[in-house]
Amino acid sequence: xxxxxxxxxxxxxxxxxxxxxxxxxxxxxxxxxxxxxxxxxxxxxxxxxxxxxxxxxxxxxxxxxxxxxxxxxxxxxxxxxxxxxxxxxxxxxxxxxxx
Amino acid sequence: xxxxxxxxxxxxxxxxxxxxxxxxxxxxxxxxxxxxxxxxxxxxxxxxxxxxxxxxxxxxxxxxxxxxxxxxxxxxxxxxxxxxxxxxxxxxxxxxxxxxxxxxxxxxxxxxxxxxxxxxxxxxxxxxxxxxxxxxxxxxxxxxxxxxxxxxxxxxxxxxxxxxxxxxxxxxxxxxxxxxxxxxxxxxxxxxxxxxxxxxxxxxxxxxxxxxxxxxxxxxxxxxxxxxxxxxxxxxxxxxxxxxxxxxxxxxxxxxxxxxxxxxxxxxxxxxxxxxxxxxxxxxxxxxxxxxxxxxxxxxxxxxxxxxxxxxxxxxxxxxxxxxxxxxxxxxxxxxxxxxxxxxxxxxxxxxxxxxxxxxxxxxxxxxxxxxxxxxxxxxxxxxxxxxxxxxxxxxxxxxxxxxxxxxxxxxxxxxxxxxxxxxxxxxxxxxxxxxxxxxxxxxxxxxxxxxxxx
Numbered sequence: 062x063x064x065x066x067x068x069x070x071x072x073x074x075x076x077x078x079x080x081x082x083x084x085x086x087x088x089x090x091x092x093x094x095x096x097x098x099x100x101x102x103x104x105x106x107x108x109x110x111x112x113x114x115x116x117x118x119x120x121x122x123x124x125x126x127x128x129x130x131x132x133x134x135x136x137x138x139x140x141x142x143x144x145x146x147x148x149x150x151x152x153x154x155x156x157x158x159x160x
Numbered sequence: 161x162x163x164x165x166x167x168x169x170x171x172x173x174x175x176x177x178x179x180x181x182x183x184x185x186x187x188x189x190x191x192x193x194x195x196x197x198x199x200x201x202x203x204x205x206x207x208x209x210x211x212x213x214x215x216x217x218x219x220x221x222x223x224x225x226x227x228x229x230x231x232x233x234x235x236x237x238x239x240x241x242x243x244x245x246x247x248x249x250x251x252x253x254x255x256x257x258x259x260x261x262x263x264x265x266x267x268x269x270x271x272x273x274x275x276x277x278x279x280x281x282x283x284x285x286x287x288x289x290x291x292x293x294x295x296x297x298x299x300x301x302x303x304x305x306x307x308x309x310x311x312x313x314x315x316x317x318x319x320x321x322x323x324x325x326x327x328x329x330x331x332x333x334x335x336x337x338x339x340x341x342x343x344x345x346x347x348x349x350x351x352x353x354x355x356x357x358x359x360x361x362x363x364x365x366x367x368x369x370x371x372x373x374x375x376x377x378x379x380x381x382x383x384x385x386x387x388x389x390x391x392x393x394x395x396x397x398x399x400x401x402x403x404x405x406x407x408x409x410x411x412x413x414x415x416x417x418x419x420x421x422x423x424x425x426x427x428x429x430x431x432x433x434x435x436x437x438x439x440x441x442x443x444x445x446x447x448x449x450x451x452x453x454x455x456x457x458x459x460x461x462x463x464x465x466x467x468x469x470x471x472x473x474x475x476x477x478x479x480x481x482x483x484x485x486x487x488x489x490x491x492x493x494x495x496x497x498x499x500x501x502x503x504x505x506x507x508x509x510x511x512x513x514x515x516x517x518x519x520x521x522x523x524x525x526x527x528x529x530x531x532x533x534x535x536x537x538x539x540x541x542x543x544x545x546x547x548x549x550x551x552x553x554x555x556x557x558x559x560x561x562x563x564x565x566x567x568x569x570x571x572x573x574x575x576x577x578x579x580x581x582x583x584x585x586x587x588x589x590x591x592x593x594x595x596x597x598x599x600x601x602x603x604x605x606x607x608x609x610x611x612x613x614x615x
Binding site: 076079082086107109116122123125131135136137138140142143144151155 | 199
């Protein structure tokens, strides 16, 4: 089972040139409860980031989980491959949930 | 005093529903406010001091807004004019405005708020300890600041208010926070400060906070206790979910938003549906802080030439990564031998489109693509050098064999010449704030009458 099989939508976007933010719209309280159990460490691994750099917001009122972290490459710098950071969402959407 | 702010769309150049705009004008707004840019598209606009949107699209939409302004009889303000809000793009927007005023037979007082920062001002602030890094911030030095092609400071509500106080009917702002443009008038009229900033954040992308994002136009009514948001397109609706979820958008922290002179805290905000399409919000809090403005700067980080080859031969597609590794080693040796350039003096990167072009090393999926686009990117100290490297590698990108003992392959080049000079590669070089003693210390206003002479 992957995140995308449970969540309504996963999207990502730059939050300014130095940050990227990923929103998981769970769509229901049940999906939110399940996805809230996703360890931050596992999400950090998907993006190859140290866990302590991730800011995480589990917002029950919206059934949304939001994860923000500094862009490992600054938007538009030579190594950047995705100017808007919008494709990053798919990595999390395709992440296997395990148990 | 209640204040109605009409936001035609999230950004000038993206279009809006004309009927929705007309409905907004009929509802007698106190001001029409639209954003003109952001850093979304990357550092090029700021680096080069150019608008990303075409002049024609900008002119066509601005024409409609100038007509709406004349009909409504209220100020029209644009923030971050010309995508990056550099002084040059403020003047570009002013030229369009003057042209349109003449064409439409309008006369108007136009204020220009300049956000451009001479490097010396920022260097002085750095020496005086008035520059602080945000997280993560690039290193800055005095030489690095002097080398930036454009530095802008993000204006807040105070600078927009100063521009409005000139009696201007049209205000063209340089770099401004998306929110300040909308919050300025409600704050000046004494509406609830937390509501002014929160409502501004909700409305800054136009109808993105509604069920029909493409319709553009939104009206926000601010008062002493909160704000009410309503989409102007008949088909669109604002719901407590669509409105509160907008705090997530392009925001690293959905509860706190830092602005010049303080921050917005929406932790305690309550969102309630007034009916099927209007949402009322109360409980947001403005927390005053030191008066700092955020800085953005861009500098050239080399010049680029690109080349694109398409592999369709299944053997090459299957071994594309190995092929690129072999090609890269071969080219490094050729560039060294023929041009005397060692690998540290330039960069040559190949990206495999169809394999991991968008995500690079983070990519987890592997598929069996029909073809792979090999995008070669050369970055060097000058365009002449990048272009020369591009020409040198061109025949090898076309013909490099996977193994030494096979017939030379020929890949697909989609155009001639195969190389494209991209010009300067700009990079964002500042993520800092600058403390000011007074809001206008780093900003400049000019006022001009355009169109027919006033009688």
